[in-house]
Amino acid sequence: MVSLKRMSLLAVVVVVAAAFSTANGGSYGVGKPNGGWDLQTNYTSWASSITFRLGDKLVFKYSAAVHDVVEVTKDGYLSCSPSSSIAVHRTGEDTIELGRLGRRYFICGVPGHCDAGMKLEVWTRCTIPSPPGSDGNGNGTPGGICIDGSSPPTIISTPGVVSYGSAPGSSGSANTALAIMAAATVMLLPLIMV
Ligand SMILES: *[C@@H]1O[C@H](CO)[C@@H](O)[C@H](O)[C@H]1NC(C)=O
Ligand SMILES: [Cu+2]
Numbered sequence: 415m416v417s418l419k420r421m422s423l424l425a426v427v428v429v430v431a432a433a434f435s436t437a438n439g440g441s442y443g444v445g446k447p448n449g450g451w452d453l454q455t456n457y458t459s460w461a462s463s464i465t466f467r468l469g470d471k472l473v474f475k476y477s478a479a480v481h482d483v484v485e486v487t488k489d490g491y492l493s494c495s496p497s498s499s500i501a502v503h504r505t506g507e508d509t510i511e512l513g514r515l516g517r518r519y520f521i522c523g524v525p526g527h528c529d530a531g532m533k534l535e536v537w538t539r540c541t542i543p544s545p546p547g548s549d550g551n552g553n554g555t556p557g558g559i560c561i562d563g564s565s566p567p568t569i570i571s572t573p574g575v576v577s578y579g580s581a582p583g584s585s586g587s588a589n590t591a592l593a594i595m596a597a598a599t600v601m602l603l604p605l606i607m608v
Pocket of ligand 2: 482524528532
């Protein structure tokens, strides 16, 4: 009896954990598969081939002796100026999560590199995350709620299961769903340990 109860609880936790992992989003190697964070890749073209979703991750891979990654404002992106820096990354393998809908801008802060093309605009516009493990070769699972660039924003696609939505600049409801799953997992853990 006890073991049956424990097994059913375990099943619940496994399901919750699975929901968690699909909510973690895809991981996109910037510039892949043909390039990286370098002076050759056209990042306008690269980004236009991907539909970025909430929870997706960008992975900037480069030689830290040669480049860096600076998140800047739109103005900093347009003028190639790192002075409007929001964050600076220089490990050579920087992972940046797209945690809110909207546009974000990244440039290389080394003089001349942004002007030479090391500048990336990423538009996160869909709520349902891509599957984990995407390597930049695909768009992940289609579906979810995507917005267009108009104001007020218009929903442009709602195929599949629509479980939560979010306004631009806010990831509140998506985060709430994650928080509920996290809380459920934490509460169930002690029951299994007994
Ligand atoms: C990069 O690609 C975009 C869109 O494909 C194109 O409009 C632009 O001219 C390209 N930039 C360079 C420097 O080739
Ligand atoms: Cu550089």
